[in-house]
Amino acid sequence: MNIGILVFDDVEVLDFCGPLETFSVVNDVSDTKSNVFTISKRKNPVQARSNLIVKSNYSIKDHPALDILIIPGGNGARKIFNDEEILKWIYIQYGRVKYLLSVCTGALILAKLGLLLNKKATTHHTCFHLLEEIDPTIEIVRDQRFVDEDKIVTSGGISAGIDMSFFMIEKIWGEDLAKAVAKEMEYYIS
C-alpha cells in the first residue's frame, strides 16, 4: 500500500504529520506493509508552517504509483489554486488511486478541481464558506470529523486528519488493526 502525502510551502504541520504517523504505525503493530512518503512539486526542501523544513521523498515527477493520495491544508493550500501543474497532477492521480483524502483546507483544492461536485464534504471550520463559494453544489458537513464519499474522504481542521486516518485504517484493514494503532499511539478513537 503506497500512501503519498503532498507537501508544499506553508503546509500545516499536523495536517500532514498526523496521517503520516498514523499510517506508519500500521507497520509497527502488524505484518501489513504501509509505505508512507512525502511528495512535493520539486524535490527542493519545503518550508512547512512552524519553521519546519522538510525534504520530500519524491517529486510529482518521480514518485511510485499511489494507492492513496493525501492532500493536507494550511495557508499554502490556497497557493496551489493557481498552480496548474500540481492541480493537473492531483487530477491525474485521482483517476489512478484507490482513495483521495484531504485534511483541513486541502478540501478546497479538491473542490477547485470539481472533485466534490454534488458530494458531501468538510474542511476547517473557518473555511466552510470558502468551500461553498468554490462549489455551491457541495453539501457542507459541519459536525463531523471526516466525511466518507467512498473514493474521496475529506476531514475537518488540523487534528481531524488523524481521526480520518484511523477511519481509513479500519476501512482498509479492519477494526482490530485500527485499535492496535490507536493503542500504540495512545490516541483515543471512538
Place this chain on the structure above:
Amino acid sequence: MNIGILVFDDVEVLDFCGPLETFSVVNDVSDTKSNVFTISKRKNPVQARSNLIVKSNYSIKDHPALDILIIPGGNGARKIFNDEEILKWIYIQYGRVKYLLSVCTGALILAKLGLLLNKKATTHHTCFHLLEEIDPTIEIVRDQRFVDEDKIVTSGGISAGIDMSFFMIEKIWGEDLAKAVAKEMEYYIS
C-alpha cells in the same frame, strides 16, 4: 518565548510535530509570540521515523537561548543514551530553561541524566519497565497523559505530547488561550 525541539534520526514524527503544531498555533490565535524551532546535533538533515526527512533550524551549537526544551522519543531516543555530547547539552539546557518537557520515550533520556530522581514521571506504556530500570527512584505514573513536576513535565506515548502541550499553554498563558488553540486545531481537550 523560544521553544526548541530536539530532533534526531528515528525520532517519532508525532512526538515532535504534535508539540510543534500546538505551540505554533498560539501565534495564530493571540498576540503572544511563540517561536518554535527544531534543533539537531548537526545541521544535516535528520531522517525521522516514517521516511520524514527534516532539516533542523539550528544545531546544538548555534540555537538561540531556550525558554522551553522538548525531548521527543522514538527508536532513535535510545541511541541518544550513548551520545555524551547531546546528553551534556540537554543537561546544560536543563539549568537554563524554564521548562524541560519530554514526549514518549524522551523521558528515558531525562531518566538517564538523573533528572527524574525521586520524581513522578510517565513515558510510552510499553516502556514503563525501562524507565524503572534506568532509575528505580522514579514513581511511574501509568494512568495520566502527562505528569507535571514543575520544571520538568513528562508525557505518555506519541499523541500524549499534544495534550501536554495544551497543558503547558494553559500553565504559561492561561486557559482561554489553550481553548482558542484547541478550537483552531479542532482538538478536544478535557
